[in-house]
Amino acid sequence: MKNIIKKLNVLLRITVVSLLIFIMQSQTTTVQAAQNNKTESGASKVYMRGLYIPNHHSRNLKFIKALVANGKTSGINMLVLDVHSYGSTVLKVNKSVIDYLKSENIYVTGRVVCFQDGITKLPIPAAQMKTLNALVTSAADSGFDEIQLDYIRFADEKRPYKLKTRYEVIEEMLKNFRSITNERKIKLSADVFGRIVYNRDDLIGQKLELFAAYTDVIYPMLSGRNSERWS
Template sequence: MHRSGTVHFSLCIFLLVAVCSGCSAVKARDESVAPEVQQSQPADILKPSVDTMVKQKQTRLARTKLKATQSNKAAVTTRPTMTQPVRGIYVSGWVAGDKKQMAKLVRLVDRTDLNTMVIDVKNDYGNVTYRSQVDEVKAIGADVNPAIPNIKGLLAQLKAKNIYTIGRVVAFKDPYYAKKRPTMALQKKTGGVWKDKQGNLWLDPYQAKVRSYNIAIAREAAELGFDEIQFDYVRFPDNGAKVNRQVRFAPTGGKNKPAIIGTFLQEARLQVHQAGAKLSADVFGLVTSSKDDMGIGQTWRSIASTVDVISPMTYPSHYSSGTYGIHNPDLSPAAIIRQAMADAKKGNATLTTIGLQPAQIRPWLQSFTATWIEPHQHYGANQIQSQINAARKQGVTQFLLWNSECKYDYRS
């Protein structure tokens, strides 16, 4: 997903950090999915046109760092195939739309072994970062003052540089849509729209129109040329027990939180795959080891068995003291990543044992200094590399780096 927030994992308390250096999206990160899920179609009013559905890309530049290929047959397009492990960075919409800042990040990719950019499509505030053709986006003005003035030109530029592109769609934390369509937001049992303690509005995943809105944006981004769509905040608000006491959800149809998150991802997978892209989802770091959904609707089994790639947000600073027996997690990045990846591999092994195809594991790694916790350390090139090395020792060769300011001290 893109998306740095602070989370101390008792259940994860996120501190959304204000954007800086033109970076509009602060990724207070997430986790999600479900047991037995059913597949359904998104609302017709939000579906892209048939003409767009059958649109196909004809040629791809030969990729030296990473190649994504696709073909279209009867409106069902083959997913891009990655020939090398993804090694990427987060790029906010505002940075992506700034030629000078983007040129700097492209140079970083050129001189290192990085090959991927995760770019905001719909950010943490509910803003779509380019001029959209989705009817509902236009109706509510979610794409007014787009951060990226020429999305097609940007994607063409990145593809010419052999850079794999992932479109980050923040799903259910969407203050803008919730404000414009309050009946789609989580509702208080006492009346009115529910807000989290930071004052954010959340959408209700049980509402079919909410799911369709996000899926329509995801599909459009895939058709524009993104190689992969990544959902972030694909979950319910944290502190689930309190939320359950305060919120009146839309009719659940007998589905618990993990099940409806799973339904959403299956609906999205169908549309995104038809548009020729892969589907990924961000989950809380503790989802790798948690035995339940932590009240937010995310379980390893349900999500990793549905998407192509699962990205646990394994920022050492976000783990509480004592996790994995580590007193100060921020000071021990390698130990945290090693254990988290070991748990993720076990989760995938369990899926294989029961006949399910597991997703690829691609963790988000910490590329920021968590000054709000004590003790903490500066996260520079050495700390980043120690996380990468720890993941590799567990057989996980892909990674994404998160920094809300889009500033990276990375050397390959």
């Protein structure tokens, strides 16, 4: 009986793996077909399928090469690389990684965490803003196709600041970061809580219309409570 159960478990695992491979191949074929159709029609839009890479891996050229070799078969044509390690504001970018990715026609995005836990106090210290501006500027000078702003928001808790004030603070930062990327002719994007797509007057100070005015791309983050639909 134990041998039969063992064989059934092995068979089940093989079936699941085969199904996953089939799904990935089907999705890749669909994406490639869509890209081909777009190209034939003369349109410039390209479907992007990307992966996020933490900083310690994003600087490892050997790791990146292996990732690209395996990822291309699944339609991966974009990588989002952390430009600094967790809790740090020091730029850590391997230029050879970026050059390699571009040689492989991989769209490269540099992710910058603006406020790890959200803004908790106003005014934001001048030294902190100076450091953040320098980090975004250095990242923009590193050869990325796009700079992605993450955690550009207030803390997800009640604070004695009016919504109007929160919007103004975030808008001023977006305006400044946009000027940095415009000067270098690269794109600017931002991660936002998934719930603000449905929300109005969210206490974190993120508003879809506000971000749309200054960014080329908006990435709604769907995870846990952040993706709950609020009314």
